Amino acid sequence: MEFDWTPVWLTLKLAGITTFTLMFVGTPIAWWLARTTHWLKQPVAAVVALPLVLPPTVLGFYLLLLLGPQGMVGEITQALGLGTLPFTFAGLVVASVFYSLPFVVQPLQNAFEAQGVRMLEVAATLRASPLDRFLTVAVPLARPGFMTAAVLAFAHTVGEFGVVLMIGGNIPGETKVLSVAIYDHVETLEYEQAHLLAGGMLVFSFTVLLVLYMVNGRLHRSGR
Amino acid sequence: MEFDWTPVWLTLKLAGITTFTLMFVGTPIAWWLARTTHWLKQPVAAVVALPLVLPPTVLGFYLLLLLGPQGMVGEITQALGLGTLPFTFAGLVVASVFYSLPFVVQPLQNAFEAQGVRMLEVAATLRASPLDRFLTVAVPLARPGFMTAAVLAFAHTVGEFGVVLMIGGNIPGETKVLSVAIYDHVETLEYEQAHLLAGGMLVFSFTVLLVLYMVNGRLHRSGR
């Protein structure tokens, strides 16, 4: 039997794009949470953590309602001529981003809070505008937090399943990711194939994580 | 129709016990990872992050194999006269602990790494043994990390689903937790009840998180 690589590529693509997107979405939120003294701080922090509390399938169900043709978001995307998101790769990305947001925001918030304000003040006296000092000082100093955030987001997206199944519609080559493929094998008692895919996925993930940690450790030692 | 509170209590019990257990399991691992220079450091860190990568149902499947009567761990528990873990509450706890471990280890490791060694050295010169200074210095100083770890672990256990369904078997009063109950309602098209449970769960979780964050914020301000 020839091995079907499509779900593997799809999974890596989804996890990659999701992680990338999450960095852009999560960083400003984490930054705001770390710096603000606004009364909305704690409520917003709680809302960000909420996707964690709903079971993925249930979350997927609500996303399906929300993004579908009668849903609030769905009506907007249709009005914009984008069609609806469920059953598309873009839909998967949106759902994954939403689902993994807390894993990105929490470590980044901790990292930003831990770094204090001194270095930012220094940068301000050296003529760096708020955005400038955020990018050139706050972000580089929060590197361990970004590392943790990226690992959690990537791994979680790879292993994500309920949401993907619900929003994705299991379309081969478009939304049938690795986790769904393994699940299918388990459901149909094709344990051999399931073992193979799961084992490969573990070995691959382990290797990626290991390399990531080692590179980070090296940089960390030499960089500070 | 009378509202069935059993899944709610069961969920809180499971999430509570799991979070509590995770603190004891995750703290030493995070500590070791933060302090060691052993070559096993990066591999162990990667292994800890692995449960994230497998889809919950698949992870549940393998745990089922491992903990079941023919599994390696299952044989041990049987030999010890404990029976097997799957389909018991204890089994759910074991599975949840395993599944949520990375969410506890990562923030704690970051917190321990950020605090440096000075305060531990001070404690050592004040006659505190290694365990003593760990408990009286390192742990209190890592409070924001513990906070994040507890929130992620608790929320994730509440929302956990695939693993629970696989290992727990959806047995009312024993392993049928809230997430499974909502899933049941969605599956049987009882959307009203599903909305009710999911809404209640969200409101409850939001309240818990909010209170937690606010108490923590207060302590944080006055405590340092």
Place this chain on the structure above:
Amino acid sequence: MPVLEGAKSTLEARFKASLGAFTLDVDLSLPAKGVTALFGHSGSGKTTLLRCIAGLHKAQGELNVSGEYWQHAEYFLPVHQRPLAYVFQEASLFPHLTVKRNLEYGFKRILPQVRQISFDQAVQWLGLEAMLDRMPDKLSGGERQRVAIARALLTSPRVLLMDEPLAALDHRSKQEILPYLERLHEMLSIPILYVTHSPDEVARLADHLVLLDRGKVIASGSLSETLSRIDLPVLVGEDAGVVIQARVAELDARWHLCRAEFDGGSLWLPGDGLKVNDKIRLRVLARDVSLALDKHEDQSMLNLIPASVVELADNARPGVVLVKLKAQSTHFLSRLTARSVDKLHLIPGKKVWLQVKSVAVLE
């Protein structure tokens, strides 16, 4: 508003700020050029004042620099738009950047046409050539501080704020950096606000002195004037003394001495590295000045100057008296025991000989 004499006032600051139980309430005018030392006990508000000027702390008040408002009732220029530089008290190098990139950080962010100092120039002034590629954690404390100063200068500031730049350093490191600061002072025609606890640095660097106490300005004026006031324990105890402007009049190569002339007399002092007509600053501590009714030549003290008593003040410690004297227009302080004052019948107007044991050349 107390205006410092001898210089057109260019930095006018009026602030009211509250930090917990502490209140800063100042109204200051500082001269256009030269070093103003900010002096005061721990907790008197020195750092807070610098932070208000930099815009790092939003206080109520007004700030006007050479005619431009940086802050008034309704207006607040953001920190990064203020053409100032701030050398912080603690290490403040970016830990993730090399020395070179630390230096470039501010330099790259100002327009090339306003740059008054080139990159290489700053590197050379502060002797940083050998360490450009190192990370800050591989530098010694003194080197780190020099980098911070160079980085500040490279932004070509119109106001320079320095918060105890040398406090964390040992004697030798201080001696390494002080000459750079003195050079700075000569070369840049901008106001420098310099916070320090060290009387030595005050005497050596400052032209003007501002005394803060519990958030209020209690004195402000030129260094020589403020230092010779005997009512103000500006530089208390062992450090009371005066600073004198003088000119090298004569060199004695054999004994490595030089004679420095000032209005009222001249002093012999170690003269290595000085040239005739150099303008120098001398610091004469009150404890180094004894008084005699006659001129005694058969002793080791070379410097005997005729003067008259101006004023006497009981010092903080009983049994000790601070005497202010005048040799022509130059003031001196002398610290004596009350018994000596009595023995020599010192009263205002009395003619005496100053016996100066020791003089420090400041620049």
Place this chain on the structure above:
Amino acid sequence: MPVLEGAKSTLEARFKASLGAFTLDVDLSLPAKGVTALFGHSGSGKTTLLRCIAGLHKAQGELNVSGEYWQHAEYFLPVHQRPLAYVFQEASLFPHLTVKRNLEYGFKRILPQVRQISFDQAVQWLGLEAMLDRMPDKLSGGERQRVAIARALLTSPRVLLMDEPLAALDHRSKQEILPYLERLHEMLSIPILYVTHSPDEVARLADHLVLLDRGKVIASGSLSETLSRIDLPVLVGEDAGVVIQARVAELDARWHLCRAEFDGGSLWLPGDGLKVNDKIRLRVLARDVSLALDKHEDQSMLNLIPASVVELADNARPGVVLVKLKAQSTHFLSRLTARSVDKLHLIPGKKVWLQVKSVAVLE
């Protein structure tokens, strides 16, 4: 092995440690009682030495404290089992505990029967009554340091290590803490190792002096002996001088003076708070001593002591000479210009009058 005279040696340390390019290589014996000042430039290895003694850095070598090995070839007593206390250079209070609980931290961890000092005693000594319930971040720098010292004492250590405990403080805070340290020194019969950059603290507190340079011990001995060596620029420049043991012989209530007798003469000095027969320590700086061939009474200097020249040394600076003198068994240093030396024809053995402008009482 250089053994410090005048005290049974009780702490013997022999260490070899490498830190990057730096190597510490010391072989030291310290006396059973009193303060040993560790002096040396930034980066000379002072902190590293303390860390080796505390066991915070695992160096090769041996450490023996009053006959007990804490470390030798095969044995290493863990830090928390060493009965020592360490006052760190930077703030080191536990930020999550109140002052009271900070103080109790070490106190609770030693056996009640080995406690030599009660909780209340330590609180009272260091004046901490009012701040027991505050968190460390609500304390001033001086207060924080006092808490750290009290916390260290409450472990009733058999060795006390202090790493620049006063470096971060301003003059006034230092003056607040120094008396406590002096009291400590009198009350505890244990060796204290005290790192400092301040000549003032050395003179005031130390009985013994160890000089470190680039990881090696270059001198080690009693304070008076080490200070009067003119070959060693121990306390360089302005701070060269001697420390003299003396006894209060007479009080002059009218002028708030006292006469302190030592072997070789007596000195008048401000005498507030002293009683007859008090044993005191006097610090006489070389810069405060001038020489005369005759005794001149018509001047403000009260202290004229007959002495003879022992030795002359060119100081680091050209034109300046350091003269070692002897009044009976007591040594003095005087710093003169070369010209004065020539004018007065000073040679070893010559009789002169010391004119002492200023004397500091150290305790």
Place this chain on the structure above:
Amino acid sequence: GKVTVAVAANFTGVARQLVSLFEQETGHRVKLSYGSTGKLYAQIQHGAPYEVFLSADVARPQRAIKEGLAVHGSNFTYAKGKLVLWSADPALFDQQTGPAFLATESFARLAIANPKTAPYGQAAFQYLRAQGLWQSIKAKVVRGDSIAQTFQFVASGNAPLGFVALSQIKSWQGSAGSLWLPSEQQIAPIEQQAVLLMRGEKNPAARAFLSFLRSDQARAVIQNAGYGVVAGIAKE
């Protein structure tokens, strides 16, 4: 006595009704566990405490017997699931025009259950293939993890139409929409078999529940819920 019953998720609603009737009638207590057939089977293989297994297909009860997990000869068809083509939009087709509308392929998506894992999906797949539609329609097909999820795809409007179970339409409270109910010749019903697991072999309550499932009373409830039943089963 007590009995633990594992039920294929699609039968959950009916099973609940049956259990309350059964409990009233016999005084036994029943614990129901729901899940997909595949998941339940994996659990049974690994020591799940189930005594009775109501599968959504025929294959797995038979396999359970073969693997010694279930009592030989205890399997029987308790319900026949009927596949229907449904859309939430009432204007698309009716009982007559259903197959024709499907053949026009004038829709964006068609939802079916995953043919690999769900018998309803398998049935839909076979119908489409038999009609020669599969190759052209394949790209428009979205697969639900279960028949329940498939229904959600359609009910939420994300898929304009799909093959769902008749039982779902019966319990659906929303708009009736467009419905085509194929005859048994067009699409064979999906037989769902029950089996007595080894754990329940000695449990009279388990056997009682299985007998109850075959009673007329139970069959009426099952039929009412939109399933077919096997004629004359009760006389066995």
